[in-house]
Amino acid sequence: VDGEGNVTFKRLPTTQLVEALQLGIQCIVGGLQAKAARDVLYKDFLDIEIIHFPKEGTRTTPAHKFSDFTIRSYASVAFRHFRELFNIKPEEFLHSICEPLRELRNPGASGSLFYLTSDDEFILKTVQKKEADFLRGLLPGYYMNVTQNPRTLLPKYFGFYCYQGENKNIRIAVMNNLIPSQVHMHEKYDLKGSTFKRRASSQERQKESPTWKDLDFMERHPDGFLLDVETYNAVVKTVQRDCRVLESFRIMDYSFLIGVHYIDHTITGDSGITERLTDPSIVQQPKRMMYSTPMDTINAEFEVHNKPDDYLVETGGIPARTASGQRLLLYIGIIDILQSYRLRKQLEHTFKSVLTDASTISVTNPSFYSERFQRFLCNTVFKKISRDTGATKKFRT
Ligand code: ATP
Ligand code: CA
Ligand code: CA
Known part of the structure; x- marks a missing residue:
């Protein structure tokens, strides 16, 4: 919590992080819909899409109240494929992400932030750089396994992004939520x-x-x-x-x-x-x-x-x-x-x-x-x- 009473992560107000990310995902997933569907290629796993969000907005990005930031989207085309595999439609994914997110009190020692989408489907978790590097390397092989066997208890990743702004890099993975919030967990x-x-x-x-x-x-x-x-x-x-x-x-x-x-x-x-x-x-x-x-x-x-x-x-x-x-x-x-x-x-x-x-x-x-x-x-x-x-x-x- 900073001097003005805002909750912060790496000294960035978390509301700013969330809103920037929501804007970013909207542009990325929206942009993907314009691209024709095709098979995933190995190179798609290595791909990084970079979108700049200047404060005043551009032809393709909206103006916003924060300072300039950049969203990097890793392996966008591959993730689109995996969302399809689990029957997650682009507009549903966008809807899930862009509705207000609920911050979960993280019991982990790592200090990661966790957000739950309001429809209960996804968890957004901030990950450390070394975990992010590991995840990127893991993706092709991991998804070879998940496509062979979608009935798995392993986490399913549906998107992976990095917020860059105010001299910070914050990496966020989107995955499935395991605990339904309507059921009381004793x-x-x-x-x-x-x-x-x-x-x-x-x-x-x-x-x-x-x-x-x-x-x-x-x-x-x-x-x-x-x-x-x-x-x-x-x-x-x-x-x-x-x-x-x-x-x-x-x-x-x-x-x-x-x-x-x-x-x-x-x-x-x-x-x-x-x-x-x-x-x-x-x-x-x-x-x-x-x-x-x-x-x-x-x-x-x-x-x-x-x-x-x-x-x-x-x-x-x-x-x-x-x-x-x-x-x-x-x-x-x-x-x-x-x-x-x-x-x-x-x-x-x-x-x-x-x-x-x-x-x-x-x-x-x-x-x-x-x-x-x-x-x-x-x-x-x-x-x-x-x-x-x-x-x-x-x-x-
Ligand atoms: P550490 O590295 O210190 O163990 P961490 O920050 O990496 O912690 P996790 O171990 O991933 O955090 O998760 C911490 C807690 O968050 C879990 O014990 C669980 O309560 C909740 N949690 C994590 N992932 C999910 C998920 N996919 N669905 C529901 N709850 C989750
Ligand atoms: Ca743990
Ligand atoms: Ca951990």
Whole structure:
């Protein structure tokens, strides 16, 4: 926050950043519509489109109230293709981006800004230069995988831009939002499969909806989340497939994000009236993006016995139970994948290994990281319940 009470990022008022970006994306996506559709070429991934926005405006850019700025758009044609792949129409994308954005309180330590579009579809995240460089190099190979398998828990990037102005460069990636804002998340976990220092900080705990970590999860859910056999298998298969991709790019330090909604949770307010924490009167707008709900992502279908109420079906949360039989819907995805294994990490590993048991540290090598991540998810976090066992019968009503 600066001297005049404005929220700033790299000393730039964030409202200015957002508005400049909205103007930029409008011009870029608008300009793209004029270009004929064609197959994506490898060189499209390397392409950078640069648009200058002088204060007074030009023939193609509007006048604005900020100082001059420039928007760089990376791989515009390739991103257009990927938006099409997920059935995101240009006018819908523009509409999503240009409506007022909501800033999310970022629980990450990196200091990145997060914005959510008002239709709940996209997240805009500021990324560091080294992450941006990594993403640019990653794109061709990454999208080779995503086009082969659009049902993935990996983040989907739909645009990548850089704001340049007032001697600053701010890089922003547009990706899919995993957590529907209409559904109340009673708990949120950011899991890595590591136990080393993986506990929410005391500062995080004081927040209204803290993001908990691995050790917190094991304490609160020592028996994990119980899933139907088919659902469990679908989750495991998707996680394995995605981890293979991450490992092949030598990516590490990513997290598994889980939003947990307790279907039967009620709260008793001051009035003594018990109310549901999800408002059925809010009609969830169906997601326009393809393969975007958790159930779509893992390629699973609701079974009759645990199909959620209609107003929750659209959100596509994964039905699960706690060991004590509470009904849950889970919202999941893999996040924060722009960290690759480098020498710095190697040094850090050697150093930390001397101090503690190496397997519990979160900085290790990519294949070890991926294996531990999968083991934790498939054995500790998710457990399968057989529909034929007494246990499930007990849950069924
Ligand atoms: P750090 O590097 O310190 O871990 P970061 O700034 O890179 O943090 P992330 O780890 O990407 O941030 O995300 C921080 C939090 O933001 C997550 O725990 C999650 O609550 C939320 N978040 C991130 N990506 C998404 C997404 N695609 N959908 C919904 N929420 C998200
Ligand atoms: Ca992270
Ligand atoms: Ca990060």
